[in-house]
Amino acid sequence: ETGVTQSPTHLIKTRGQQVTLRCSSQSGHNTVSWYQQALGQGPQFIFQYYREEENGRGNFPPRFSGLQFPNYSSELNVNALELDDSALYLCASSHQRGSITGELFFGEGSRLTVL
Amino acid sequence: KQEVTQIPAALSVPEGENLVLNCSFTDSAIYNLQWFRQDPGKGLTSLLLIQSSQREQTSGRLNASLDKSSGRSTLYIAASQPGDSATYLCAVSGGGADGLTFGKGTHLIIQP
Numbered sequence: 001e002t003g004v005t006q007s008p009t010h011l012i013k014t015r016g017q018q019v020t021l022r023c024s025s026q027s028g029h030n031t032v033s034w035y036q037q038a039l040g041q042g043p044q045f046i047f048q049y050y051r052e053e054e055n056g057r058g059n060f061p062p063r064f065s066g067l068q069f070p071n072y073s074s075e076l077n078v079n080a081l082e083l084d085d086s087a088l089y090l091c092a093s094s095h096q097r098g099s100i101t102g103e104l105f106f107g108e109g110s111r112l113t114v115l
Numbered sequence: 116k117q118e119v120t121q122i123p124a125a126l127s128v129p130e131g132e133n134l135v136l137n138c139s140f141t142d143s144a145i146y147n148l149q150w151f152r153q154d155p156g157k158g159l160t161s162l163l164l165i166q167s168s169q170r171e172q173t174s175g176r177l178n179a180s181l182d183k184s185s186g187r188s189t190l191y192i193a194a195s196q197p198g199d200s201a202t203y204l205c206a207v208s209g210g211g212a213d214g215l216t217f218g219k220g221t222h223l224i225i226q227p
Contacts, residue, residue: 006158033214042119042204043159045214056212090158103149104208104215106159 004093004107012113018079021110023091025072031096032074033104034066037088049074050096078112086114117142121205121218129226130197136190136221138205143186146210150179150190153202153220162203163190195225 005024013019025032031050035043045058049068063079072093078085088111092104118141128134138148147166151159163172163179165188171180178191192199202222206215 004158035214040219042206042217042219043215045216048212048214050212056214058214088156092159103147103161103164105161106151108158111156 004091004105006089006091006107006110008110009108010111010113012115013081014115015081015083017081017114018077019081019112021076021078021089021091021112023074023076023093023107025074025093026105029093029095029105030072031094032068032072033092033094034074034076035090035092035106036060036085037090037109038084039087043090046076081114083114086112088112117145117207117209117216119205119207119216119218121203121221123221124219125222125224127224127226128195130195132195133191133193134195134223136192136203136205136223138188138190138218140186140188140207140216143183144209145183145207148179148181148188148205148207149215150177150188151204151206153204155202159204197225197227199223200225 033048034046037043048056052068065077067075088109090109092106094104095102120139122137149164150162165181176193181188202220204220206217
């Protein structure tokens with residue numbers, strides 16, 4: 001059974017650019033969620049995808065968007081990057097039954113630096 | 116809005132000591148609570164998951180308790196080792212699609 005994998009591990013962008021981060025879910029999981037973790041803070045929920053649709057969203061602007069594919073892998077896209085977007089972006093997968101999201105398993109994260 | 120607080124923010128103890136990390140949350144209507152470990156610059160490793168109907172969970176030297184009515188959880192680490200040095204995060208779930216709400220973590224250092 002493979003775990004959650006994310007790519008790239010590190011990347012550097014400049015303000016105003018766009019970035020795409022990728023995540024492969026753990027085998028058997030149908031739900032993926034993304035979190036942003038600034039230095040010294042706990043992770044903040046960005047959004048969750050289930051059956052290729054966003055079914056939950058935290059307090060993040062629309063320039064944060066995502067996709068979930070039929071194989072349950074996912075992308076996080078951030079447009080018009082700002083300096084404050086510099087953070088560790090974590091992907092988590094889980095199995096949702098009905099309306100209940102189960103235990104989350106996290107990847108190693110993608111470290112984004114915006115200059 | 117759910118808020119999670121972890122105390123202390125940092126803790127340094129000699130190897131071999133037993134220790135307790137604290138987590139409190141403001142809304143008792145949770146579905147479950149998870150404790151995670153995070154090494155510097157790395158992702159999160161799930162340590163223990165406690166369902167709202169449970170009082171505690173144990174895994175090896177770790178024991179987590181949950182008092183849902185008072186909005187508190189503790190993580191007990193027995194016979195601490197230098198390899199336990201990490202940041203420990205507590206997170207609660209409402210069970211739906213609103214994601215986990217995390218505390219800021221407790222940075223733990225175990226001195227050899």
